[in-house]
Amino acid sequence: MPDKIFVNKTEASLALNSLSDEFAVIKNPSYVHPPFELYPLAKKIFDPADSLEAVVMDMDGTTTTTEEICIHSLEYMIRKISARMDKKKWAGLDHAKDYPHIIGNSTTKHVEYLINAYSSSIIIDELRSSFIFAAIWTLLIGQDEGRKHDVTDNIISLGCKDILNENKFKKFLLNAPSDDELNIFVKACIAKYSQHISFNSSEQIVRAAIDIYYQRYHEILFGITKGNSNKLAKELLADKTKHLIEPLPGVGIFLALIKGLLGDEAVNLADLLIKQYYLKNPAASDKFNVTAVKKKLLRLSRLFLRSPLKVAVVTSSIQYEADIVLTEVFKVLQSEIKKWDISPERKKVILKKFSGYKTFYDGFVTASESNEIRLKPHRDLYSIALHKLSLQPDAFHKVIGFEDSESGTIAIRAAGIGRCVAVPFAQTSGHNLDAAAFNAPGGLAEIVLKHNLFVKFS
Ligand SMILES: [Mg+2]
Numbered sequence: 001m002p003d004k005i006f007v008n009k010t011e012a013s014l015a016l017n018s019l020s021d022e023f024a025v026i027k028n029p030s031y032v033h034p035p036f037e038l039y040p041l042a043k044k045i046f047d048p049a050d051s052l053e054a055v056v057m058d059m060d061g062t063t064t065t066t067e068e069i070c071i072h073s074l075e076y077m078i079r080k081i082s083a084r085m086d087k088k089k090w091a092g093l094d095h096a097k098d099y100p101h102i103i104g105n106s107t108t109k110h111v112e113y114l115i116n117a118y119s120s121s122i123i124i125d126e127l128r129s130s131f132i133f134a135a136i137w138t139l140l141i142g143q144d145e146g147r148k149h150d151v152t153d154n155i156i157s158l159g160c161k162d163i164l165n166e167n168k169f170k171k172f173l174l175n176a177p178s179d180d181e182l183n184i185f186v187k188a189c190i191a192k193y194s195q196h197i198s199f200n201s202s203e204q205i206v207r208a209a210i211d212i213y214y215q216r217y218h219e220i221l222f223g224i225t226k227g228n229s230n231k232l233a234k235e236l237l238a239d240k241t242k243h244l245i246e247p248l249p250g251v252g253i254f255l256a257l258i259k260g261l262l263g264d265e266a267v268n269l270a271d272l273l274i275k276q277y278y279l280k281n282p283a284a285s286d287k288f289n290v291t292a293v294k295k296k297l298l299r300l301s302r303l304f305l306r307s308p309l310k311v312a313v314v315t316s317s318i319q320y321e322a323d324i325v326l327t328e329v330f331k332v333l334q335s336e337i338k339k340w341d342i343s344p345e346r347k348k349v350i351l352k353k354f355s356g357y358k359t360f361y362d363g364f365v366t367a368s369e370s371n372e373i374r375l376k377p378h379r380d381l382y383s384i385a386l387h388k389l390s391l392q393p394d395a396f397h398k399v400i401g402f403e404d405s406e407s408g409t410i411a412i413r414a415a416g417i418g419r420c421v422a423v424p425f426a427q428t429s430g431h432n433l434d435a436a437a438f439n440a441p442g443g444l445a446e447i448v449l450k451h452n453l454f455v456k457f458s
Helices: 009-017 067-081 095-102 107-117 124-140 145-157 161-165 167-174 179-196 202-225 229-236 251-258 263-280 290-306 319-338 344-353 380-388 393-398 406-414 443-449
Strands: 023-027 036-040 054-058 310-314 363-365 399-403 420-422
Touching: 023 406, 036 406, 054 380, 067 095, 067 107, 067 124, 067 202, 067 229, 095 107, 107 202, 124 145, 124 161, 124 167, 124 179, 124 202, 145 161, 145 202, 161 167, 161 179, 167 179, 202 229, 202 319, 251 263, 251 290, 251 319, 251 443, 263 290, 263 443, 290 443, 310 380, 319 344, 363 380, 380 406, 393 399, 399 406, 406 420
Parallel strands: 054 310, 054 399, 310 363, 399 420
Antiparallel strands: 023 036
16 A cells, blocks of 8 residues: 555555455446546455354345336336336336346435336326326325435425425425325426426436435335234235345254254254245256255254354445345244244244344445445445444455345445345346356255355365
């Protein structure tokens, strides 16, 4: 490292050159200098570890399946602003063409892509009225202060700040309106204000579209907190037997194992773990020897009983969302654990540890701790997580990072973690996952079954 702050180009190149052989070039938004950031990436680690200390992992797509709700909300946004709510008018987002651009990045990037890709179908009047509805809903019904702040800024910059001075608006701020009252008020505001809204740049269109997306997403999350999870799942999901939010296969056993909670009873879960591997990767044709899997589970379980790993969840979702999502995930995990073939005493201890995400994780990092311009693929959220786990760079080789998306895998390596594992699922199958040292479509179960959880057995 140079011993001075200001260096010339040659000195800067030399300094950069000493950091890595591989770099990520990450584009910044148009209003940021410079146009891109250059990140030296940690060298990929393929060998098993002498010892492990921590696991850092993504939420959406790695721990849970909320991507379906996000994608639904993005599609809803495009439907609204192009007046194509009906599936007969528009089949919806294209899996091959659109999905690689709308999963794993920041919300702004996802929406920017869609506004660009579907620009010819946008009807400005629909965009105006959809924005007014989304803004009023967010301010009167929404629960997230950060969102309220952003929406207020947008209302002002789009020229309809008088909505905030309407007597009814002030009254509803004190006493939330019923659905009917809200709809009547929104209708009146659209008639009065929509023609005042002018979009002077594509950035303003993106910002309004982001508000429409978040309104739908948060309306669904709000429904979950009100106990409507099952009803919403039936409405929104293609597979009617699924929970709206549920852990991905293998997550429960993996987390209990690395926390040293399974003891010698880990062997009882061998068949279930194999089953979850196939559930996560139905195309897999591998065969596992159950006796060998049991032996492996026993060794790993005894090891993690002696030295449990620290675990952090790292998400580009904001805190309000992550809180609801993970609360739901741990509820479903608890119901799974209740069915495990282990002793009642052990079950009691595990259920206590899994009573909520706050009691389980050692680190919990959301977008609310950073800024939209510094989310994945930038390294910041993972760097914050490593710091929260009290890990210094000389211990980063003892960390495993799990992500399901291109930007997530880059963020892990940009944060200095070389043992980076991609756990792609259907919706991120089109992503470039070259940044990962391992690609494990069988998810966390595959890491145990095929990679020994990267532990070197003597
Ligand atoms: Mg993800």
